[in-house]
Amino acid sequence: MINLIAGTSVDFLTESSAFRTIYIASGIWQDAGWGIIIYMATLSNIDTSLYEAAKVDGASLFQRILHIDIPGLRSIMVLNLIMSMGGLMNVAFEKVWLLQTDLNKAASDVISVYVYQMGIENAKYSYSTAVGLFNTAINIILLVLVNKAAGKISDETSFI
Numbered sequence: 001m002i003n004l005i006a007g008t009s010v011d012f013l014t015e016s017s018a019f020r021t022i023y024i025a026s027g028i029w030q031d032a033g034w035g036i037i038i039y040m041a042t043l044s045n046i047d048t049s050l051y052e053a054a055k056v057d058g059a060s061l062f063q064r065i066l067h068i069d070i071p072g073l074r075s076i077m078v079l080n081l082i083m084s085m086g087g088l089m090n091v092a093f094e095k096v097w098l099l100q101t102d103l104n105k106a107a108s109d110v111i112s113v114y115v116y117q118m119g120i121e122n123a124k125y126s127y128s129t130a131v132g133l134f135n136t137a138i139n140i141i142l143l144v145l146v147n148k149a150a151g152k153i154s155d156e157t158s159f160i
Helices: 002-006 018-045 048-056 061-086 093-099 111-121 123-152
Strands: none
Touching: 018 061, 018 093, 048 061, 061 123, 093 111, 111 123
C-alpha cells in the first residue's frame, strides 16, 4: 500500500532498517481493537452526572478529560502497563519468525527466536533452556518492579 501511495517499489521486508517499524506498526494495528474495547468499557462505567456537573461548572472538554476520564481510566491503565511489561521480554515469536528473512536478520534477532534456533535447529537443549530461564528471570524481575511502581501510582497496593 505504501508503494502504491508513494509510487515506489521498495520491498520493505528485505530492508533491515524497516523491520522495527513494520513490527511496531503491525503490533499497534493488532492490539488497537482490544485496547479500544477495554478503554471504552471502562469509560462507560463513569457516572454521567460527573460530566453534567462539570459542564454546569464551566469545565472545558480538556478539563473534563483531565479530571474525570483520566482518573476513571487510571486503574485500567496501570493494569495494562503491568500486563504489557509481563510480555516485554517475550516478544511474539511467531510474528518475528514469519517476518524474518536473511536480509533483515540483523535487526530481527530476538531472544525467543534465538532460543528456538539453539534448541530445535542446533540441538543445544541445555543451552537454550538456560537462555530461556534467564529470559524468564529478567521478565519476573521487571514485572515485580513495575508492580511496585504501579502500587504507588494506583490506589490499589498490588495487582499480584
